[in-house]
Amino acid sequence: MDDNIRQLIFQAIDQTISPEDFDRLQDAIEQDSEVRTAYLRAVHMSGTLEDLASESDAGEKTDAPAVHSNPTAKRQRGLFNSRLSATWNWLAAAAVLLAVGGTAFWFGQRNQSSVSDSPIAENDSSDGSESRIAGHATLRHAIDLQWPSDAVRRVEGDVLPNGSFAFEEGVAEIDFFCGATLIVEGPAELEIESDWSVRVIEGRLRAMVPPAARGFIVKAADSEIVDLGTEFALSVGDGNSQVEVIDGEIELRGGEFHEERLLTGESRVLAGEKADAIGLADIPTASDMKRRHGRVAETRFNSWQAASQKLRQRSDLIGYFTAAEMTSERFLPNVATHGVASSAFLSGPVTRTSGRFGELSPGLDFSRPGARLRMQVDGEFEAFTFACWARIDSLDHRYNALFMGDGYENGEPHWQIRDDGRVMFSVMVDDSQEVRLFSKVDQKIVHDAGLHRVYMTEPIWNSSMSGQWLHLAAVFDPASRRVTQYLNGQPVSHHPIEDKFLVTRLRIGPAEIGNWGQPFRDSPWFAVRNLNGTIDELAIFNEALADGEIRELYEQGKPLGY
């Protein structure tokens, strides 16, 4: 077995593995029994070493007590020898259970052993990889946010991890996982600490706390503001800090006003001087946010429509479909002026839902297995560019379709996303061959019907991006022998087309958006590949678009908050 995989196994056990490598490891475990055995053996060895290490610790108890740099992470260690605790606790509880004849007691106690934060976040902050797997809140609305040059840019729907969230201008609405919502006006700097707490270093904000989130803590200056229900406003900046209850009750902890409770209309200066009278009440409310969001979205929508009108006149467009222009219940017209593709026919349970400009624009949802948009595209082409706006809710199937040629016959394209978040683009070279080839990504020989090469990106999607709009594009260019794939206007993968996989006569024929209903001609299989998500715009060009053109498509079409 190759040494890389073995290193990944150790990294997984030590929890220093990156999400990408972890996916690689999972693929290897799934596909190779040797890797499985090696993994089990390595875990078992670690367990034994843990036991031996703690035995030798126990033997050295008289030594000066060791300083644990990270007690919470260590607490989870020693799994093989700390067995007494968990099971015997359980037995004690079960005895009670037997006596009281119910399970309520037990479940009530259980949560106390809840797990600490992932040590990855503590050990491995250098490469920023933890942001993808840990989070405490989502960015619900982002209006005109301007970012400091060194800050991580966020888009609507992003999961916000532990740490700093700062912007220079604009208004952000943040939903914490506990249920509390903050509307924050820039310039602002927050330190997100957990699902239940946030420190405000700068900014004006309104906090709305429903009953389920009672106890949510906002820290400012030396004080902690504990919300006991509903709504308060806070302003922090230039050494001043002031809080006012808009509705309900808060409790202050720490600082000058320790244990003081404030009711509707009451306010306190936590630090510095009292702000102007107009100060706090004009921070936008949730319905202000919604209205403003609607207005800005409308502007964005209009400018996209203008760009779209221009785009459809391009002579190299094969097909251009926007859900905003559905003419009837069953047809989505090809609005490309010179496009040869037929209209798309809504087949099965395709449902109309919100598109990327919210209520203004519809999108088509393919989340049910029979849902598909069918079309016929005659002709031969020299190059392909596929571009679409898609919202992925989850990658439920092994392969999740964006655009698929029916039979996957010679020259036909397949564009889909694998369950590990990799986008795959391929064109059939010779469907009469049976092929065995070595897959670099999967690190193994794969068996394939037909000669073709699947060009894969690194994983570009994970479940924290569920519900976010993405602009995806794939350019297949036989003339310059390159395949390039893009995410949100930026190239994410380049592959050369090798001689063996060169196809110059490109076709589409009968094809589908959002599903793949008609697999190989001779196969009885029905692959379930519907996209659990929404597509609201898709364009196919008989041309290899340049980087700049793809970026322009993204810029002209991006929704609010991107």
Next chain:
Amino acid sequence: MDSSEVTSRKSEDREQQYDEFVALLARHDLAIRRFVRFLLPSGDGVDDVIQETALECWKKFTDFQPESADSTADDFVRWACVIARFKAMSWQRDRKRDRLVFRDGVIEQLAQAALDALDQQDEERRAVEACLDQLPPDQRRLVLSVHSPSESIARIAKETGENARRLYSRVNVLRTLLLNCVERRLAGEAGNG
């Protein structure tokens, strides 16, 4: 027989079952724990999954039917492991958002492989111990440091003035050596048996 007698008979049965269950669980807890550890990449949550497994096993204990009296122990472990597998899956599913967790397919494959190798665990442990004994003391300490609450690579790095990153990669080399040694030993024993 009046109804209170029925109740007390029932609770006597239940108590007897309970004793039997506790005995089985106490004896095989380690095997189940190891099995669960295989399915959770970071090791976080082993306690939670074990507890939920134990509770579920108790709830379903009346369904547990060993094939014969001789095979009770073995059957119990396998039965509990099947329940543990589902508990591990749902535990991970709940936490998919924020940490590294295996997908269901991987858990299934690992669970099957782990069940197949259930009998080998003691042998494997002996092999690890024997292989570790062959290392010189400083290497032994280094490889154990990763797993010890009172030791750390950082501390060794400080003591010896060596670069921590380099030490860590040396640990990985040592672990690979150990694993190879374990594999050889196990293969040897199987050959001899």
